[in-house]
Amino acid sequence: MTPKKFAYFAPASLKEAIQLLRENEDAKVLAGGQSLIALMKLRLAAPAALVDITKTGDLLSYIREGKNDNLEVGALTTHDTLERSKIINKKFPILSDAASKIGDQQIRNRGTIGGSCCHADPAADLPTALTALEPEFAVRGVKGKRVIPQSEFFVDTFTTSIAKDEILTEIRIPHTPPKSGSAYIKHSRREGDFAIVGVGAVVTVGPKGVCRDVRVSLGAVAPTPIRAKSAERHLKGKTLDEGNIAEAAERANEEADPPSDMHGSRQYRLDMIRVFARRALNLALSRAR
Amino acid sequence: MAKLTEKTELVQVRCKVNGDAYTGTAEPRTLLVYFLRDVLNLTGTHVGCDTGHCGACTVIMDGKTVKSCMVLAVQAEGASILTVEGLAKGENLHPIQEAFWENHGLQCGYCTPGMLMSALFLLQRNPNPTDEEIRRGIDGNLCRCTGYVNIVKSVKAAAKKMRGVEVTA
Ligand SMILES: Cc1cc2nc3c(=O)[nH]c(=O)nc-3n(C[C@H](O)[C@H](O)[C@H](O)COP(=O)(O)OP(=O)(O)OC[C@H]3O[C@@H](n4cnc5c(N)ncnc54)[C@H](O)[C@@H]3O)c2cc1C
Ligand code: FES
Ligand code: FES
Numbered sequence: 001m002t003p004k005k006f007a008y009f010a011p012a013s014l015k016e017a018i019q020l021l022r023e024n025e026d027a028k029v030l031a032g033g034q035s036l037i038a039l040m041k042l043r044l045a046a047p048a049a050l051v052d053i054t055k056t057g058d059l060l061s062y063i064r065e066g067k068n069d070n071l072e073v074g075a076l077t078t079h080d081t082l083e084r085s086k087i088i089n090k091k092f093p094i095l096s097d098a099a100s101k102i103g104d105q106q107i108r109n110r111g112t113i114g115g116s117c118c119h120a121d122p123a124a125d126l127p128t129a130l131t132a133l134e135p136e137f138a139v140r141g142v143k144g145k146r147v148i149p150q151s152e153f154f155v156d157t158f159t160t161s162i163a164k165d166e167i168l169t170e171i172r173i174p175h176t177p178p179k180s181g182s183a184y185i186k187h188s189r190r191e192g193d194f195a196i197v198g199v200g201a202v203v204t205v206g207p208k209g210v211c212r213d214v215r216v217s218l219g220a221v222a223p224t225p226i227r228a229k230s231a232e233r234h235l236k237g238k239t240l241d242e243g244n245i246a247e248a249a250e251r252a253n254e255e256a257d258p259p260s261d262m263h264g265s266r267q268y269r270l271d272m273i274r275v276f277a278r279r280a281l282n283l284a285l286s287r288a289r
Numbered sequence: 290m291a292k293l294t295e296k297t298e299l300v301q302v303r304c305k306v307n308g309d310a311y312t313g314t315a316e317p318r319t320l321l322v323y324f325l326r327d328v329l330n331l332t333g334t335h336v337g338c339d340t341g342h343c344g345a346c347t348v349i350m351d352g353k354t355v356k357s358c359m360v361l362a363v364q365a366e367g368a369s370i371l372t373v374e375g376l377a378k379g380e381n382l383h384p385i386q387e388a389f390w391e392n393h394g395l396q397c398g399y400c401t402p403g404m405l406m407s408a409l410f411l412l413q414r415n416p417n418p419t420d421e422e423i424r425r426g427i428d429g430n431l432c433r434c435t436g437y438v439n440i441v442k443s444v445k446a447a448a449k450k451m452r453g454v455e456v457t458a
Contacts, residue, residue, distance in 0.1 A: 038340065
């Protein structure tokens with residue numbers, strides 16, 4: 001399977017890359033290529049030009065402390081790097097959980113966090129996990145830089161609010177307070193398959209074991225990753241015991257609108273959200289201590 | 290800036306494969322696996338699914354395993370690539386190849402070139418993997434013959450052979 005003909009550019013700087021995107025109608029950014037090249041081989045995508053951003057001098061692969069009590073992750077950081085990063089494992093195990101469940105070793109070696117977010121597959125693991133962390137997305141375009149809050153980033157299936165001639169450069173993840181824990185659990189039939197249901201959870205424990213804050217995110221059950229707000233409301237302020245967590249998890253599917261397909265019916269997915277929300281919350285809580 | 294249509298035609302790709310410098314021409318849309326097989330005549334790397342799932346086309350590029358049907362040849366410009374042809378030194382098989390031979394780690398052999406590259410990558414990172422770690426390390430490589438049991442056994446035996454031995458790739 002060979003893609004349709006296209007022109008290939010490997011600009012030496014991001015500035016040049018943005019210029020190329022602007023000048024060439026129907027050009028696309030190429031990062032790890034693990035979604036884009038697959039689509040082009042199937043001819044579901046046939047861009048006239050690819051702008052490879054992996055060869056610019058502006059190195060976009062890093063994980064570092066930011067200035068505003070946040071962690072900055074470069075857009076070209078691979079799934080493999082995320083999975084193995086000590087700081088991610090310590091501060092945001094939800095992201096190492098998600099990265100480690102993506103495809104297989106070869107895909108994780110090349111696929112990037114930025115590519116996964118810009119591709120915006122509703123069943124993808126990192127976008128769902130990130131949705132529970134409320135990060136900001138830093139992008140660069142002809143008009144300069146801007147920052148997109150997580151709530152405005154994912155617009156629809158395979159659609160984000162990034163403009164055609166903009167490049168995602170960095171994801172900024174706010175640190176969680178002390179006594180927080182996080183987890184992501186993916187439900188799939190086989191190792192490496194896309195999620196039938198993916199659930200992320202972040203829990204912050206307050207005085208006397210009361211839930212100070214909680215966020216639950218769901219993937220593969222709506223056109224974009226979503227938050228399970230009803231479950232969150234139910235748990236916040238209550239004691240973090242098994243009963244309250246189970247009750248909150250019962251409500252985790254209230255905002256979901258899952259499809260029926262060969263991987264599972266709508267009803268199956270609605271049921272599984274409850275099961276995996278409970279497990280993700282319990283795992284997140286166990287890490288908060 | 291060059292016209293778009295000119296840029297879709299043949300371009301030069303220079304890379305190192307198994308230590309030797311190669312220059313070949315490819316269209317931007319040529320996949321690395323076809324560049325290796327058809328332009329450089331290195332047919333040890335196989336094409337199984339052509340969709341990024343089976344791992345038969347796995348090679349090591351700049352130190353990391355990649356599925357060469359999911360990489361464009363032009364992306365390999367300046368890269369250092371190791372294919373199955375680069376494993377043996379003359380008549381001497383690589384310890385991983387020896388271990389696969391001795392432990393019946395293959396039947397038809399179609400998946401083997403990719404399997405060997407994934408095994409090498411795993412053992413470079415983790416010289417003494419558990420069975421579970423081996424299974425995880427080769428989860429991007431499908432085998433339709435062996436049922437994997439002898440592959441896991443082979444990788445374990447290879448690890449034993451290689452421990453303490455410097456591996457260059
Ligand atoms: C066999 C296989 C199994 C997989 N399994 C899973 C899985 O289980 N879970 C999962 O989540 N994913 C899975 N994936 C997808 C994988 O995670 C991809 O790596 C990821 O979706 C895309 O990242 P990339 O860097 O390869 O992006 P690319 O393929 O290069 O790009 C994807 C899209 O994003 C755009 N883009 C990329 N980077 C930027 C940027 N910085 N700024 C602006 N636009 C950009 C591109 O133009 C393109 O439209 C799988 C892929 C394969 C082939
Ligand atoms: S041929 Fe490349 S993964 Fe199957
Ligand atoms: S030995 Fe035949 S596919 Fe693995």
